[in-house]
Amino acid sequence: MPIHIAIATTDGKFVNEHFGRARCFYIVALDKEGHRLIEQRAVPPVCDGGMHEDSALDAVAALLGDCRAVLVSRIGPPAKRRLEKSGISVFEIGFPIEDALARLRDYYDKEVRETRV
DSSP: OOEEEEEEOSSSSBOOOBGGGOSEEEEEEEETTEEEEEEEEEOOOOEETTEEOHHHHHHHHHHTTTOSEEEESBOOHHHHHHHHHTTOEEEEOOSBHHHHHHHHHHHHHHHHHHHHO
16 A cells, blocks of 8 residues: 655755745655655745744644655754654655655565564
8 A cells, every 4th residue: 555755846856845945745655666646735835034833834744644754855853843743754865756765665665574573
């Protein structure tokens, strides 16, 4: 069964956007065979000159609530805690999307194998 991953990207090729500045996340379905783009999901940016409103963080966490993880180039500790509290794993990774998703697929495959032991 595929899992949904939110990717902060400005160009659809690299994980290159800071979480707080993101206006859109690419949502992909990731499974053992690979991944496919589901949609480009608009979100209100939560960063306002380094300050974050709790309500804005909550709104974006709710908009990404169907995702198991987010891939970002950078994220501040308050935003990371808020997402993790909502059950969304956060990965700061500055790779091409293809490489980042391959690593994430390996990570989740390993996690599944370890829970079966």
